[in-house]
Amino acid sequence: MSSEVAAARAQGTSGVRLTLWVLLTVYVFNFIDRQIVNILAEPIARDLDLSDTQIGLMTGLAFALFYTVLGIPIARFADRETTSRPRLIATALALWSAMTALCGVAQNFWQLLLARVGVGVGEAGCTPPAHSLISDMVPPERRASALAFYSLGIPVGSLLGMVIGGLLADYLGWREAFVVVGLPGVVLALVVWFVLKDPRRSDAAAVLRAKSQAPALPLGQAVAEVMRSRAFVLLVIAGSAASFLSYGKTTWTTIFFQRTHELSAGQVGLWFGIIGGVGGILGTWLGGYLADRFGATNRLHVLSAPAIGMALAVPIAIAAYQAPSWPLALALIFVPQVFNSLYYGPCYSAAQGLVPMRARAIAAASLLFFQNLIGLGLGPLFFGMLSDWLQPTYGADSVRYVLYGAAVLGLVPAFFFWRCSLHLDRELDQKG
Numbered sequence: 001m002s003s004e005v006a007a008a009r010a011q012g013t014s015g016v017r018l019t020l021w022v023l024l025t026v027y028v029f030n031f032i033d034r035q036i037v038n039i040l041a042e043p044i045a046r047d048l049d050l051s052d053t054q055i056g057l058m059t060g061l062a063f064a065l066f067y068t069v070l071g072i073p074i075a076r077f078a079d080r081e082t083t084s085r086p087r088l089i090a091t092a093l094a095l096w097s098a099m100t101a102l103c104g105v106a107q108n109f110w111q112l113l114l115a116r117v118g119v120g121v122g123e124a125g126c127t128p129p130a131h132s133l134i135s136d137m138v139p140p141e142r143r144a145s146a147l148a149f150y151s152l153g154i155p156v157g158s159l160l161g162m163v164i165g166g167l168l169a170d171y172l173g174w175r176e177a178f179v180v181v182g183l184p185g186v187v188l189a190l191v192v193w194f195v196l197k198d199p200r201r202s203d204a205a206a207v208l209r210a211k212s213q214a215p216a217l218p219l220g221q222a223v224a225e226v227m228r229s230r231a232f233v234l235l236v237i238a239g240s241a242a243s244f245l246s247y248g249k250t251t252w253t254t255i256f257f258q259r260t261h262e263l264s265a266g267q268v269g270l271w272f273g274i275i276g277g278v279g280g281i282l283g284t285w286l287g288g289y290l291a292d293r294f295g296a297t298n299r300l301h302v303l304s305a306p307a308i309g310m311a312l313a314v315p316i317a318i319a320a321y322q323a324p325s326w327p328l329a330l331a332l333i334f335v336p337q338v339f340n341s342l343y344y345g346p347c348y349s350a351a352q353g354l355v356p357m358r359a360r361a362i363a364a365a366s367l368l369f370f371q372n373l374i375g376l377g378l379g380p381l382f383f384g385m386l387s388d389w390l391q392p393t394y395g396a397d398s399v400r401y402v403l404y405g406a407a408v409l410g411l412v413p414a415f416f417f418w419r420c421s422l423h424l425d426r427e428l429d430q431k432g
Helices: 003-010 014-048 053-080 084-102 109-123 127-137 140-151 155-172 176-182 182-196 203-214 220-227 230-259 265-297 304-324 328-339 344-353 357-408 411-421
Strands: none
Touching: 003 140, 014 053, 014 084, 014 109, 014 127, 014 140, 014 155, 014 182, 014 230, 014 265, 053 084, 053 109, 053 127, 053 357, 084 127, 084 176, 084 182, 127 140, 127 304, 127 344, 140 155, 140 344, 155 176, 155 265, 176 182, 176 344, 182 230, 220 230, 220 357, 230 265, 230 304, 230 328, 230 344, 230 357, 230 411, 265 304, 265 328, 265 344, 265 411, 304 328, 304 344, 304 357, 304 411, 344 357
């Protein structure tokens, strides 16, 4: 090992910790701004006279379409040796935060839709470069735990978005809620810009690697390289199905408690936010730990926990939606929240290990493209259309029956995570 490499590794531990904590904070803001619209959906719908289909379009497809389409070229830009990934993330953070604040001044459905599009454009520049940055700084045997740590931003941000958004909606109004949660992100963007460093520019080991590395892959070749992996394709199917159900259930579970159990937005935000957030945090951490712990001896088990957990969650989720009281329903929902969150770290870690180093951001963007276009884009919209279709028969209870179906569909991602795991021993971490 050269003296430059040794020096770089010796001083790198504190830098990795700082990077992980800052990126986690950014991802928390990412999900606060992404998910706050779910708890505000019912007050917005009453104020702007929106149908359930329009709610699904506003909370899902308007954001996801631009988020996913722009994710691939942004990831390609992030994979370039000359790109500063922290500054790319900072720019994206400032944009989506400002657009979140603008949601609060929308006067009609179309203005709100355009503001949500702007949030999606900004957030497209977050996770692909963040995954690439983390994977470059952390060795493969700790990658699942590191990416699971970053992924804690999903449940933490969702929890804070629910709680803060719901309380602000009750006490100030939904417009003020958007402004209050959006503006602090602009300040955080300055911190990211000046504090984080890209190891491709500052780490001696990375500089030596860059000198010996072949030029960046053309976009078409990079995408083809990613999709050549059978395990990656199965991972995309599993992750997309899990995302479809996760985003769809989150939006409509908050509305379910408001319509069926007659809670206010603030009450749902507080109680469902805490239950769902704590369950998600526990499941995300546990999924990364189990993947590193048991995947180290048998790579088959990198995805075993998500496969088993999602299957076990089905009957408990159905029982939660059948519960006669909202406290019992919330207590039961905690368990599926844990089980359904086990996949974040293992899924994203496997995606990074199934592709060449020069295509890591493209791999993250490709996975996110399908997860968010299918999951975030179509999940809330599909369930909203289904609820509108069932309303003449079931009235306000239509959302309950939609959620029954969503619970049963949890068997689909469970199956594909299991199928993907059968290929990991042959494909995982086999490409330079």
